[in-house]
Amino acid sequence: MKFIDEFRNKEIAQGLIRRIFEISTRPIQLMEVCGTHTVSFFRYGIREMLPKHIRLLSGPGCPVCVTPNRDIDLAIALSRQKDVLLATFGDMMRVPGSTSSLQKEKAEGRNIRMVYSPLEALRMAKENSGKKVVFLAVGFETTSPAISLTLLQAYNEGIRNLYFLNSQKRVPPALRALLQSEKVQIDGFVLPGHVCAVIGREPFQFIARVFKRPAVITGFEPLDLLQAVWMLVNQIEKEQAFVEIQYTRVVRDEGNPVAVSKMDQAFQQDGALWRGLGWIPESGCRLKYPFSSMDARQIDADVEPSREHPGCLCGEILQAVRTPPECPLFNTVCHPDHPVGPCMVSIEGACFTYFKYEQNPY
Numbered sequence: 431m432k433f434i435d436e437f438r439n440k441e442i443a444q445g446l447i448r449r450i451f452e453i454s455t456r457p458i459q460l461m462e463v464c465g466t467h468t469v470s471f472f473r474y475g476i477r478e479m480l481p482k483h484i485r486l487l488s489g490p491g492c493p494v495c496v497t498p499n500r501d502i503d504l505a506i507a508l509s510r511q512k513d514v515l516l517a518t519f520g521d522m523m524r525v526p527g528s529t530s531s532l533q534k535e536k537a538e539g540r541n542i543r544m545v546y547s548p549l550e551a552l553r554m555a556k557e558n559s560g561k562k563v564v565f566l567a568v569g570f571e572t573t574s575p576a577i578s579l580t581l582l583q584a585y586n587e588g589i590r591n592l593y594f595l596n597s598q599k600r601v602p603p604a605l606r607a608l609l610q611s612e613k614v615q616i617d618g619f620v621l622p623g624h625v626c627a628v629i630g631r632e633p634f635q636f637i638a639r640v641f642k643r644p645a646v647i648t649g650f651e652p653l654d655l656l657q658a659v660w661m662l663v664n665q666i667e668k669e670q671a672f673v674e675i676q677y678t679r680v681v682r683d684e685g686n687p688v689a690v691s692k693m694d695q696a697f698q699q700d701g702a703l704w705r706g707l708g709w710i711p712e713s714g715c716r717l718k719y720p721f722s723s724m725d726a727r728q729i730d731a732d733v734e735p736s737r738e739h740p741g742c743l744c745g746e747i748l749q750a751v752r753t754p755p756e757c758p759l760f761n762t763v764c765h766p767d768h769p770v771g772p773c774m775v776s777i778e779g780a781c782f783t784y785f786k787y788e789q790n791p792y
Contacts (some may be wrong), residue, residue: 621646
């Protein structure tokens with residue numbers, strides 16, 4: 431990649447759009463799995479450029495959004511303990527739990543700090559030896575390598591007051607669960623480029639081999655997205671099913687073996703609870719022995735019974751069976767200044783994206 435303009439060329443974009451119109455003959459539904467893809471489709475106006483019978487639906491590709499209330503409630507309960515310093519990525523601060531949020535708890539004096547890297551939590555643990563420093567570990571395979579490295583470094587340096595409240599998720603098992611659901615009707619998948627840069631193509635091959643759906647691993651620029659849609663439509667029209675790599679400048683078949691090896695050293699696959707999708711086997715990560723003593727879930731905490739807001743449709747939106755405007759709370763009581771559900775919090779959340787680019791463009 432020399433210049434960003436190479437991936438925003440107007441003439442090439444127009445050519446791709448013409449090709450899509452020429453070959454597309456049937457109604458299809460495509461899922462952009464990654465929340466950043468949802469943002470890019472809106473930001474560049476690509477949704478309006480495509481044939482009306484091509485429908486784009488958001489999937490469970492926002493790690494903040496799929497974090498279940500019970501993990502947020504546990505983080506809040508831990509933060510209320512006097513000897514705990516809780517560190518978290520910024521988006522998690524505003525996610526509503528059952529009755530509170532980390533932002534509200536911080537306003538009431540809890541020791542909660544926002545970090546940009548898990549290594550900041552390691553530094554805090556070194557500087558606060560009398561505290562239990564708990565890092566709320568949220569993310570997909572894109573953030574897992576950095577979290578793994580932090581855990582391994584802390585262990586090797588003998589830092590024993592750093593704990594990980596692990597709510598990391600693995601994307602492929604979630605897509606398998608969606609495809610097994612009768613409610614979800616998806617004809618093709620726009621797969622997350624950054625996740626695949628880490629784990630490669632192979633973990634997603636089941637989409638084509640087992641479920642006979644096409645998928646394209648895609649970048650985030652306008653030409654990336656248009657080419658991915660063209661590749662998917664081309665497969666669908668020919669009744670083919672392959673997992674193709676459009677994002678060849680970043681993604682290799684094997685992914686990043688070094689990053690994967692670090693993840694394997696620190697974590698083992700485990701079942702995990704997803705907001706909207708429920709319990710999915712092998713979709714989460716558990717700390718391996720001998721790191722189990724660094725698991726924050728072993729810290730006793732008085733956690734309230736978790737509950738969801740009765741009117742929020744975030745769970746169904748994450749399953750691609752509803753869109754944000756179909757939620758009765760959307761743009762009424764639920765908006766970025768007052769999010770009722772996590773899909774309105776993160777910049778990768780479908781509700782936030784619809785609010786920003788469709789309902790209230792600014």
